[in-house]
Amino acid sequence: PQAGNMAALEFDVRGQKGSVPQLAFGTATLKGDVCIKSVIAALEAGYRHIDTALLYGNQVEVGEALRRSGVPRSEVFVTSKVAFFPENSQGVWMYDEANVKGGEEASIDLCLKQLGLEYVDLMLVHSPITTRETYNASCLPHFFELFAHSGEELAVRPTHLPDGDRLRDVILDAKRAAAAKTIDKEAASVARKRTWTALEKAKAHGKCRFIGVSNYTPAMLEEMLTHVEVVPAVNQLELHPWFASPKLRAVAKDVGCVVEAYGLGNSVGIEKNAVVEKIAKQHAKSPVQVVLRWTVQHGMVAIPRSQTPEHIKENADVFSWSLSVEEMKAIDALDKNHPFYCSDPFASVPLFMSSNATTFKTLFMLAQRDHRPLEDTL
Numbered sequence: 001p002q003a004g005n006m007a008a009l010e011f012d013v014r015g016q017k018g019s020v021p022q023l024a025f026g027t028a029t030l031k032g033d034v035c036i037k038s039v040i041a042a043l044e045a046g047y048r049h050i051d052t053a054l055l056y057g058n059q060v061e062v063g064e065a066l067r068r069s070g071v072p073r074s075e076v077f078v079t080s081k082v083a084f085f086p087e088n089s090q091g092v093w094m095y096d097e098a099n100v101k102g103g104e105e106a107s108i109d110l111c112l113k114q115l116g117l118e119y120v121d122l123m124l125v126h127s128p129i130t131t132r133e134t135y136n137a138s139c140l141p142h143f144f145e146l147f148a149h150s151g152e153e154l155a156v157r158p159t160h161l162p163d164g165d166r167l168r169d170v171i172l173d174a175k176r177a178a179a180a181k182t183i184d185k186e187a188a189s190v191a192r193k194r195t196w197t198a199l200e201k202a203k204a205h206g207k208c209r210f211i212g213v214s215n216y217t218p219a220m221l222e223e224m225l226t227h228v229e230v231v232p233a234v235n236q237l238e239l240h241p242w243f244a245s246p247k248l249r250a251v252a253k254d255v256g257c258v259v260e261a262y263g264l265g266n267s268v269g270i271e272k273n274a275v276v277e278k279i280a281k282q283h284a285k286s287p288v289q290v291v292l293r294w295t296v297q298h299g300m301v302a303i304p305r306s307q308t309p310e311h312i313k314e315n316a317d318v319f320s321w322s323l324s325v326e327e328m329k330a331i332d333a334l335d336k337n338h339p340f341y342c343s344d345p346f347a348s349v350p351l352f353m354s355s356n357a358t359t360f361k362t363l364f365m366l367a368q369r370d371h372r373p374l375e376d377t378l
Helices: 032-044 059-069 104-115 132-138 145-150 167-180 185-204 218-224 246-255 274-283 287-297 309-315 325-332 357-370
Strands: 008-013 016-021 049-051 077-082 120-125 208-214 234-238 258-262
Touching (some): 032 049, 032 309, 059 077, 104 120, 104 185, 120 234, 132 167, 185 208, 185 218, 208 218, 218 246, 234 246, 246 258, 274 287, 274 325, 287 309
Parallel strands (some): 049 077, 077 120, 120 208, 208 234, 234 258
Antiparallel strands (some): 008 016
């Protein structure tokens, strides 16, 4: 594609109206000079949306790449994320005291300082998790297929017990059951409201043009509509053919927010799937390109990541061709509701929300029409 000539998805929700480029360059795991060179290569290939986060530890490099690229700041859509760790979660995997819920204002200021920017285009709540126990349970999928596929030392092995049960299922079920007993739904809701209020404040002060969420469930999205002044413009989450989240996509459509999909190129083994391989050969494209095309053709933002210039350029070629209806259905049928990054962070929502979708949708439409929080219509 020509530089900057990529599709964009529009959103028009209470408190926010705009658009977001449909192809974003993901920077998770990219560090140092590799990160700088990769971001510059992406911008040269035509990407105009760069996705980073305080958690990634590479915002200084991303900012440096933006400056070195020569692309005007006004032409690049920059996304960052904060509030990843729950309060009182010292010692959990990847813990960073600068990225804790309750400290959102300082975290946002740190993002801008590291990036060397006066504002970001989109700031996301990185995680809805509000307690140590639910964090430890929800992040467990990382340690199985994903880490084994990438050769991480932290990968859990073996994959199965002597009786044939998958070790992943046994451990996840046990940890989730234990965490579920600790959930205080009202406290979790209050914590999420506080975090969102901090992002609304940052938007009002010009630190970010738009705000959104990441890894939120359908019920959590719906819950937000009962109290927010500004409806999320985006929900970014793990989404790929093996974890396609059709219910969440439907709720996001009702809400009016854009869905952004990560984990596309790292949906473990998808490049070797017979269905995807066959479609790729028919179009003379790579399997990853097929998955990216499936994503954008479903009306979502795709966030591929690579440090190889050839693959970065190749991944940008998703708008000049399309998949047939039959090919889309064939890929849709691969859904196994199987996440590789984070499991569902529990039904920690205290309200009725998803119990009556028709009633909820009617109330939400009334609230949107009158430009007021959903709670005022209940």
